[in-house]
Amino acid sequence: MRPDVLVVGAGPAGIAAALWARSLDLTARVIEGGPVPGGQLHRLHFHPANLAGVPEGDGAAIAAAMARQLAGAGIAVECGVEAAALEGEPLAPIVRTARGGRLEAGAVLAATGMRRRRLEVPGEREFGDRGVSYSATRDRARFAGRAVAVAGGGDAAFENALILAGCGCRVTLIVRAAPRARAEFRARVAAEPRITCLAGTRITAVLGGDRVRALALAGPAGERTLEVEGLVIKVGSLPNGEWLAGAMGLDAAGFVPVDAGLRTAHPRLWAAGDLTRPRRPSISSALGQAAAAMAAIRAALRGE
Numbered sequence: 102m103r104p105d106v107l108v109v110g111a112g113p114a115g116i117a118a119a120l121w122a123r124s125l126d127l128t129a130r131v132i133e134g135g136p137v138p139g140g141q142l143h144r145l146h147f148h149p150a151n152l153a154g155v156p157e158g159d160g161a162a163i164a165a166a167m168a169r170q171l172a173g174a175g176i177a178v179e180c181g182v183e184a185a186a187l188e189g190e191p192l193a194p195i196v197r198t199a200r201g202g203r204l205e206a207g208a209v210l211a212a213t214g215m216r217r218r219r220l221e222v223p224g225e226r227e228f229g230d231r232g233v234s235y236s237a238t239r240d241r242a243r244f245a246g247r248a249v250a251v252a253g254g255g256d257a258a259f260e261n262a263l264i265l266a267g268c269g270c271r272v273t274l275i276v277r278a279a280p281r282a283r284a285e286f287r288a289r290v291a292a293e294p295r296i297t298c299l300a301g302t303r304i305t306a307v308l309g310g311d312r313v314r315a316l317a318l319a320g321p322a323g324e325r326t327l328e329v330e331g332l333v334i335k336v337g338s339l340p341n342g343e344w345l346a347g348a349m350g351l352d353a354a355g356f357v358p359v360d361a362g363l364r365t366a367h368p369r370l371w372a373a374g375d376l377t378r379p380r381r382p383s384i385s386s387a388l389g390q391a392a393a394a395m396a397a398i399r400a401a402l403r404g405e
């Protein structure tokens with residue numbers, strides 16, 4: 102049966118949207134491209150202290166609690182189902198899935214969030230769990246006392262370099278252009294003797310045998326090799342909006358423009374969460390946007 106709303110993505114925004122659909126008496130179908138619900142929560146290896154009402158637990162624990170809440174409400178998430186395109190008539194949207202499925206709904210809520218940006222250099226994927234990391238918080242015990250590099254020039258990269266220096270690592274911070282981190286982090290890094298910052302330098306390959314042994318670099322002084330035992334990559338995030346590109350205009354960075362009611366340029370598509378480029382991407386803004394979007398969808402479907 103055609104549901105009132107198809108929720109695409111089961112991170113915090115999609116999960117909250119599904120719960121709100123239930124409260125607002127809308128039928129909902131929820132698809133999730135990954136193996137489990139939770140989205141970026143699985144990358145929070147610490148307790149998000151700024152999330153009201155959740156005094157403890159890391160991201161994985163919060164994701165598990167949300168999954169239990171969905172199950173308790175009798176809401177099934179269809180995992181491993183990736184949206185590939187939005188098609189159909191303007192008032193009768195159809196979501197095509199990567200495996201050729203055709204899902205109809207009265208309205209679609211896009212909640213596909215963001216993914217980590219990768220360096221996309223040789224060796225990055227190959228050394229996946231053998232020295233390449235995306236989180237110093239998660240992997241600091243593994244790297245303690247070693248020579249490691251951190252790639253990136255923003256707050257996250259500088260913070261990760263400081264975390265590793267605090268574990269006795271000799272850290273080379275490799276910044277492609279000029280550092281963008283806030284002044285407080287830049288000052289702390291400058292004052293930390295265990296961190297060396299290489300600005301204007303690109304990593305061109307991750308090198309090694311059984312595990313990471315070195316990085317190939319290209320910088321102001323030409324090409325060189327830097328011996329390290331680990332690399333933490335913190336070069337930002339990308340929006341998961343490609344599946345909508347054929348149906349509507351995305352902004353220059355690939356996010357979905359929405360109005361104050363979370364409505365997009367498509368008459369039966371709303372969006373919530375990180376995909377909308379909120380001023381402060383966060384769990385709480387994803388939850389709030391999901392509630393507002395679902396109320397707007399209900400009003401539109403009821404002709405209010």
Ligand SMILES: Cc1cc2nc3c(=O)[nH]c(=O)nc-3n(C[C@H](O)[C@H](O)[C@H](O)COP(=O)(O)OP(=O)(O)OC[C@H]3O[C@@H](n4cnc5c(N)ncnc54)[C@H](O)[C@@H]3O)c2cc1C
Pocket residue numbers: 109110111112113114115132133134135137138139140141142144145146148149150151152182183184185212213214215216341344373374375376382383384385387
């Ligand atoms: C390291 C880190 C630390 C953070 N710290 C905090 C913090 O302290 N406090 C805080 O509030 N927030 C924090 N955040 C941000 C917070 O996790 C996000 O703002 C929040 O998860 C956004 O929720 P979302 O549902 O919009 O998107 P996401 O969590 O990105 O979920 C999107 C979901 O959509 C799925 N998906 C993607 N494409 C498709 C597709 N084509 N078809 C079907 N499914 C798809 C994805 O698999 C994913 O499950 C942090 C994030 C990171 C990475």
